[in-house]
Amino acid sequence: MAEKQKKPAKSAAGLTHEGREYSAETLMEMHDSMLFIRRFEEKAGQLYGLKKIGGFCHLCNGQEAVCVGVQHAAEAGDYFMTGYRDHGHILARGAAPTAVMAELLGRAGGMVHGKGGSMHMFDAKLNFAGGNGIVGEQVPVGLGFGFASKYRGDGRVSVCFMGDGAINQGAVYESFNMASLWKLPIVFVIENNQYAMGTSLDRASAETHLFKRGISFKVPGMQLDGMDVLEVERRMSEALVHARSGEGPIIVEAITYRYRGHSMSDPATYRSRAEVDEWRSGRDPIARLQAQIVDAGLATEDEFKQKDRDIKKEVNAIAKAAEAQPEPDAAEMWADVYSDPIEGAYPYPGKVG
Amino acid sequence: MSKITYRDALNQAMCEEMQRDENVFLMGEEVAEYNGAYKISQGMLEKFGPKRVIDTPITELGFAGLGVGAAMAGLRPIIEFMTWNFAILALDQIVNAAAKMKYMSAGQYSVPMVFRGAGGSAARVGSQHSQSLENWLANVPGLKVVMPSNPADAKGLLKSSIRDNDPVIFIENEINYGDVGEVPDEDYLIPLGKADIKRAGSDVTIVAHSRMTGFALTAADELAKQGIDAEVIDPRTIKPLDEATILTSVAKTNRAVIAEEGWRFAGIGAEISARIMEKAFDDLDAPVARVTGKDVPMAYAANLELMTLPSVADIVEAARVVCNRA
Ligand SMILES: Cc1ncc(C[n+]2csc(CCOP(=O)(O)OP(=O)(O)O)c2C)c(N)n1
Numbered sequence: 001m002a003e004k005q006k007k008p009a010k011s012a013a014g015l016t017h018e019g020r021e022y023s024a025e026t027l028m029e030m031h032d033s034m035l036f037i038r039r040f041e042e043k044a045g046q047l048y049g050l051k052k053i054g055g056f057c058h059l060c061n062g063q064e065a066v067c068v069g070v071q072h073a074a075e076a077g078d079y080f081m082t083g084y085r086d087h088g089h090i091l092a093r094g095a096a097p098t099a100v101m102a103e104l105l106g107r108a109g110g111m112v113h114g115k116g117g118s119m120h121m122f123d124a125k126l127n128f129a130g131g132n133g134i135v136g137e138q139v140p141v142g143l144g145f146g147f148a149s150k151y152r153g154d155g156r157v158s159v160c161f162m163g164d165g166a167i168n169q170g171a172v173y174e175s176f177n178m179a180s181l182w183k184l185p186i187v188f189v190i191e192n193n194q195y196a197m198g199t200s201l202d203r204a205s206a207e208t209h210l211f212k213r214g215i216s217f218k219v220p221g222m223q224l225d226g227m228d229v230l231e232v233e234r235r236m237s238e239a240l241v242h243a244r245s246g247e248g249p250i251i252v253e254a255i256t257y258r259y260r261g262h263s264m265s266d267p268a269t270y271r272s273r274a275e276v277d278e279w280r281s282g283r284d285p286i287a288r289l290q291a292q293i294v295d296a297g298l299a300t301e302d303e304f305k306q307k308d309r310d311i312k313k314e315v316n317a318i319a320k321a322a323e324a325q326p327e328p329d330a331a332e333m334w335a336d337v338y339s340d341p342i343e344g345a346y347p348y349p350g351k352v353g
Numbered sequence: 354m355s356k357i358t359y360r361d362a363l364n365q366a367m368c369e370e371m372q373r374d375e376n377v378f379l380m381g382e383e384v385a386e387y388n389g390a391y392k393i394s395q396g397m398l399e400k401f402g403p404k405r406v407i408d409t410p411i412t413e414l415g416f417a418g419l420g421v422g423a424a425m426a427g428l429r430p431i432i433e434f435m436t437w438n439f440a441i442l443a444l445d446q447i448v449n450a451a452a453k454m455k456y457m458s459a460g461q462y463s464v465p466m467v468f469r470g471a472g473g474s475a476a477r478v479g480s481q482h483s484q485s486l487e488n489w490l491a492n493v494p495g496l497k498v499v500m501p502s503n504p505a506d507a508k509g510l511l512k513s514s515i516r517d518n519d520p521v522i523f524i525e526n527e528i529n530y531g532d533v534g535e536v537p538d539e540d541y542l543i544p545l546g547k548a549d550i551k552r553a554g555s556d557v558t559i560v561a562h563s564r565m566t567g568f569a570l571t572a573a574d575e576l577a578k579q580g581i582d583a584e585v586i587d588p589r590t591i592k593p594l595d596e597a598t599i600l601t602s603v604a605k606t607n608r609a610v611i612a613e614e615g616w617r618f619a620g621i622g623a624e625i626s627a628r629i630m631e632k633a634f635d636d637l638d639a640p641v642a643r644v645t646g647k648d649v650p651m652a653y654a655a656n657l658e659l660m661t662l663p664s665v666a667d668i669v670e671a672a673r674v675v676c677n678r679a
C-alpha cells in the first residue's frame with residue numbers, strides 16, 4: 001500500500017524502485033501513456049457534453065496507472081478482456097486513438113465500425129477481446145481464453161479485468177474455481193475504485209478485501225496501490241510470472257479511484273468533495289510519477305508542462321479527424337451477425353410484403 | 354386527474370401498495386440510497402426505511418431467486434432489474450423457479466411477486482443494452498407479461514401486478530419514463546388481460562404495445578391525413594393476451610398491422626397474427642402485416658440504430674399495404 005512505499009532512488013539509466021530498475025525511456029512512456037489517456041478521456045467527456053457522443057460513456061480518469069502499469073507488465077501475446085470502462089485499457093494496449101475516438105463518435109473508422117461505441121471496444125490484432133456492457137460478462141469469457149492457452153500450450157496469459165461491483169457476480173466464483181481446478185493461466189485484475197455506481201464497496205461486499213475472494217478456491221491474491229504505476233507494473237509482473245509458470249490463476253486487487261461519476265449521466269452525489277479531492281490531489285498517479293521523475297533528475301516540470309500542451313494538441317487533432325469521418329455504411333447493419341449469413345432469414349426489406 | 358410522469362406513476366403504484374400491504378418490499382440495484390438508477394424509487398427509502406427498500410450487490414441471479422423464495426414464504430417482493438438486459442442473468446430463477454413452483458408443488462406454493470424494470474431499446478446504448486425480451490418470457494407458462502405504454506396504465510397495471518398471486522414480468526420503457534399523462538387521483542386498478550383501444554377507427558387495426566403504442570398513434574394521425582382511419586389497440590398485457598378485443602376490431606376493419614420493437618422471428622406479432630389467422634381468417638381482406646425491429650443486434654452508431662428500429666413511417670407504410678393503398 002501507499003503508506004508502506006519507499007521512495008525511488010536515482011540510478012544511472014533512470015531510477016530504481018523497490019529493487020526494480022526503470023530506464024528514463026520506460027518511465028517517460030508510462031507517463032505519456034497515462035497523460036494521453038487522461039486528456040483523451042477529458043476530450044471524450046467534452047464531446048459527450050456536446051452530444052456528439054451518446055449513450056453510456058464511462059471515463060477512467062484517476063485509474064490510468066492500472067491501465068498503463070498492467071499493460072507494461074504484460075506481453076503482446078497476452079489476452080485482455082474488460083468491462084465497459086475500456087477506453088484507457090485499449091489505448092494503453094496501443095490501439096489507434098483516432099479509431100477509439102471514432103468509435104465513441106459512432107463513425108465508420110471506429111474500432112468496430114461504429115457498432116459498439118464506448119462500451120464495446122475490440123482489437124483482435126492486439127489480443128484485446130472486448131469491452132463488455134453486462135457486469136461480469138468478461139470473467140467467464142476470460143476463463144475460456146485461459147483454457148484455450150492451456151489447451152494449446154501457447155504460453156499466453158489472459159488478463160481479465162473486473163470492478164469491485166462485478167466481483168459479486170456468481171459467475172466470477174464459478175470462474176475462480178474452474179481456473180484453479182485446471183490451473184489456467186489467468187490474472188484476474190480487480191479494479192477496486194471503491195464504488196459500483198452509487199454503491200460503496202462496504203455496502204455491497206461482506207469481505208471488502210477483494211484479493212481474498214479466491215481463498216476458498218485456492219486462488220492466491222495480492223493487493224496493490226493502483227495509484228502508483230510503478231507498483232502496478234512491478235506486482236503485475238510477478239502475477240504474470242505466476243500465471244505463466246503453470247501454477248494457475250492469481251487475483252490482483254488494485255486500489256484505485258475514479259475521479260468522475262460512474263458514467264457521464266451520474267452526478268456522483270454519494271461521495272463527498274473532500275473524499276474526491278483527497279484522491280485527486282493527494283494520490284494522483286500522473287502527478288506522482290512526474291514528481292518521481294523530476295526527483296531523479298530525468299526531466300523538469302517545464303518539460304512536463306510542454307508535454308501536456310503537446311498531448312492536448314494531439315488529442316484535439318485526433319478528435320477533429322475522427323469527427324470528420326462519415327457515419328458507417330448502411331450495409332454495416334446486416335454485416336457480422338453470422339459468419340455465413342442464413343439464407344431465407346429475415347433480410348427485412350424495409351417494406352412490407 | 355393529475356398530470357404526472359410515467360416514472361412517478363410507477364413510484365405512486367409501489368408506494369400505495371407498500372402502504373396497503375406490509376408484505377410488499379422493493380429490492381434491486383441502486384433502488385434505495387441512489388433513489389433508483391432511473392429514479393423510479395425516488396424517496397422510497399425515506400418513506401419505508403431500509404427494511405423494505407433494499408439495495409443489492411450486482412448479483413441478479415441471486416436476488417431474483419431471493420425474491421422467489423421470499424414469495425413462496427408469503428412475502429410479496431418487487432424485484433427491480435436496472436434494465437431487463439441484466440435479467441438475462443436471472444432467467445433461470447424466473448423461468449425454472451418462479452414460473453414453475455406452483456405447478457411443480459401441485460399448487461402448494463404460490464409465487465406472488467413482480468419482476469420489473471426497463472426493457473426495449475434506450476438511446477445509443479448498443480447491443481447488450483437494447484433488446485426486447487417479452488416474447489421470450491411470454492412463451493413460458495406460469496408467467497404473466499405486462500407492458501404499459503402510458504402513465505395511467507403504468508400505475509393501474511403495476512398495482513394489479515403487485516396484488517396478483519402469480520409471478521408478473523413488468524416491462525417498462527426507459528424512453529417513456531419522462532412522458533407525462535393524466536392519471537386518476539383516486540385508487541384504481543387496471544386488470545391484467547384487458548387491452549385498451551387507444552384510438553377508434555374503421556379501416557385498419559394497428560396492434561402495438563409499449564413504446565410502439567405511441568408510434569402507432571402518430572402513424573394513425575398521419576394515416577388520417579391520407580384518408581385511412583386506423584384503430585389503435587394497446588394489448589397492455591402480452592400475457593394474458595386480450596384476444597377478444599383484437600378479433601372484434603379486425604371483424605370491423607378486416608385489416609391488421611402489428612407493430613413491435615423486438616426482433617421479428619417468433620415475436621409478439623407472430624403470435625397475434627397467428628391468432629387472427631386461426632380465428633378471424635374469414636374477416637381478413639389482406640394478409641396481416643408485421644412491423645418489427647430488424648433481426649440484428651443493435652448497433653451504437655446513430656444511423657444504424659435508427660435503421661434497426663421500427664419507425665412511424667414503417668407503420669404507415671404497412672397500413673397502406675394492407676389497405677391496398679401502397
Ligand atoms: C449484469 C448487470 N447488472 C447491472 C448493470 C448496470 N451497471 C453498469 S455498471 C454498474 C456498476 C459496476 O461497478 P464496478 O464493477 O465496480 O465497475 P466500475 O464501474 O466501478 O468500473 C452497474 C450496476 C450492468 N451493466 N450489468
Ligand SMILES: [Mg+2]
Nearest residue numbers: 163164195196
Ligand atoms: Mg467500481
